[in-house]
Amino acid sequence: MSMLDRLAESYPQTPAVVRLKAAILFAGVRFDPCLLDATDTAFPNYMPYQLPADLPPFRGSRRIHLPYLLRMEDDTQVRLRIKDDSPFVVRTDAHPLGYAIYEGDRRICATRFEEKQPWTSTLTADGTPMRATGLSQHGDMLVMNVAPGCEYFVVPGEGKTRNLSCTFCLYGLPDKQRMDPLGQELYVIDVPRPTIGRVIEACDLPSTDARTLYMVGGSMLDMAAEGERFVRIAEQLAEAGLTDRYYVACGSGAIPREHMRRMKDLGVRGACFNLEVWDPQQFARICPGKASIVGRERWLEALEEAVDVFGPNNVMSAFVGGAELEGEGAFDDPQQALDAAIESGEVLVPKGIQTVYSLFWKMTGKHRGEEPIYTLDFFLRLNEQLAAIRRREKRPVNPEFFSKRAAYMQLEPDYDAADPAFAAVFGRAGAAAD
Ligand code: SF4
Incomplete structure (x- = not known):
């Protein structure tokens, strides 16, 4: 067959x-x-x-x-x-x-x-290649990362730093080659204005053909400082009119409510604070920085605060599907990972917080970075059950925030766009399972 x-x-x-x-x-x-x-x-x-x-x-x-x-x-x-x-x-x-x-x-x-984006081969006014401004594009989502270095990799300790980064993460490594051209400095809130200016120049091009502008960055150790960093970036986006043109969303850590409110006032419309792993013990094992510096309780509280501030269809949390099944202390039964993932949907979706599961690619062994940990069947079972929760709760993933065109390794928007129950949201009759 x-x-x-x-x-x-x-x-x-x-x-x-x-x-x-x-x-x-x-x-x-x-x-x-x-x-x-x-x-x-x-x-x-x-x-x-x-x-x-x-x-x-x-x-x-x-x-x-x-x-x-x-x-x-x-x-x-x-x-x-x-x-x-x-x-x-x-x-x-x-x-x-x-x-x-x-x-x-x-x-x-x-x-x-998917075609090359024409803007990526042009230069900014100061001669910087647009693709080196900290902006990338996936379908109709622009992802802006002007401060990629994550402080969890270098947490100051007694005489030396500790690495409390998430075990699956390579992209947050404070790498001078990426940070220096953007002018990012660890433990400093501000990203230089010219850096943001270049991203704004790129986002301003009519040819981006994008609808969502998603601000992300490496974590700071102080959530209030991180909130301030995102507010200051949002101020510049709003001044440039980009909060009108795009659905701007904040992909930070669990920042204080005050910073969420200030961003909302500036025109930011959504927030995504990634918990990464639902099970509390696995969260502490896989995300030691988030768990020990912020804490799971505060993370969940911040997601609920974000619903108060941005509204129920405008908050998401991404999870790394399969991370619980790799490394020392991993779940030994995939069913435990499935149960935990379903529980995340059962708890969060009714509160207006969408769970989004990306595939986690193996970090060790011969197929490092190439093979998912989940099996295909596991991934479909997980997604079918989460889609059923969204249908029951009448809460599809907001297509303005995360659309089919943006989801190239996740399935949630695909299920919802095809679901006849959500036809009104997607502006057409859903294409049910054939
Ligand atoms: S918080 Fe975790 S996932 Fe995010 S950049 Fe830091 S180490 Fe990577």
Whole structure:
């Protein structure tokens, strides 16, 4: 039986396009030469692909940045990776989108590659490449990270610093090469004005074609200082009119209510404070900085305060699906991880806080960073149950905050957009499971 047929039999509640997305997230696609031709126009994968030895070099190189994202006709977005043993392949096709996905010899549906954003190849007025301003784009979400260094990596102690970073995190490492061009200094609230100015210049371009502007950054040890940093950035965005143009959201730590209120007054519309892991013991193990410096109770309290300030459809918390199953002290039974994840939805969704589960990629071993910890079945079971909670509570993920076009490794917006119960929110009849 093919993978898609098996999934259709096992997960009839899941829309067909979501099963296909999940299957490709896990199984990848086989290499096809059409991927090379698409490199001129497609949004590139940051990880280069090494051409197999039996193929000639492409434009003199064997390391190629292949397309990163597939975009289906209904805007479902999927992260692409090449796996030689995948049953799926993308080929050129007569359909107006230009390509189609095949499972074996069976044509499944038309697709295309998400295109390169034209703004990323231009320069700011002071000659900085736009893509080096701290701004990146996934579908219709701009992610602004002008202070990437996270202080949890270097918590001052007696005579030396301690690393209390989240165990899965590499992107928050205080790396001079990333921090210096942005002018970020650890333990300092302000990011230099010219840094924010350059991001504003990029966000101001009509060609971003984005709807959401998501402010993120590494954590500060002092939540009030971190709140102040985000307020000051939001002030500059508001002055530039960007809080009118975009749905601006704050992706900080559990900052004080006062800072949430000031941001709301400036036009910021949503907040996402990532708890990462629901189970209290696993949270303390995986996120030692968040657990010991802020505390789980305060984190949950801040999420509830954010609902008071921004409103119930405007608050989210992201979770790293599978982190509880890796490392010393991990759950030994995947069912425990599933139960904990469902509990997060049962507790948070009725309060107006959306849970969003990203796949966690293995951090150790031969397939470091390449293979998810969850199985495909686990991921679908988890998502079906969380979607049922959102349906029961009549609380879909807010598409202005987190849309199908932005979710390239998560499934929540895909389930909700296809759910007939949420047709009014998405402006069209949902496409129920076929
Ligand atoms: S708080 Fe955790 S996930 Fe966020 S940047 Fe720091 S270490 Fe990484």
